[in-house]
Amino acid sequence: xxxxxxLVMLIAFTGAGVTIIWTIVAAxxxxxxxxxxxxxxxLTAEEVDAIRAWLAEQDHTxxxxxxxxxxxxxxxxxxxxxxxQQLGNPSEK
Numbered sequence: 642x643x644x645x646x647x648l649v650m651l652i653a654f655t656g657a658g659v660t661i662i663w664t665i666v667a668a669x670x671x672x673x674x675x676x677x678x679x680x681x682x683x684l685t686a687e688e689v690d691a692i693r694a695w696l697a698e699q700d701h702t703x704x705x706x707x708x709x710x711x712x713x714x715x716x717x718x719x720x721x722x723x724x725x726q727q728l729g730n731p732s733e734k
Contacts, residue, residue, distance in 0.1 A: 684692075
């Protein structure tokens, strides 16, 4: 192996090694910064309870909306039947 090929391989491997090490160090730094911030952004127990109560209220509201939709569908069917009967039998008016 001549000197030129040796230097090219040495530079290539050194560059790859430095790149890998730099990437690992940068990732560790990011993880440390993210780990330090999570403590500040966590919700308190009261906030979690408030969110749970709000979600339960939303579930209750969803159930009420479903019940109202069923009632509305029923009334539409009843009104539709009565209109059909009135249109079908004009002599009953």
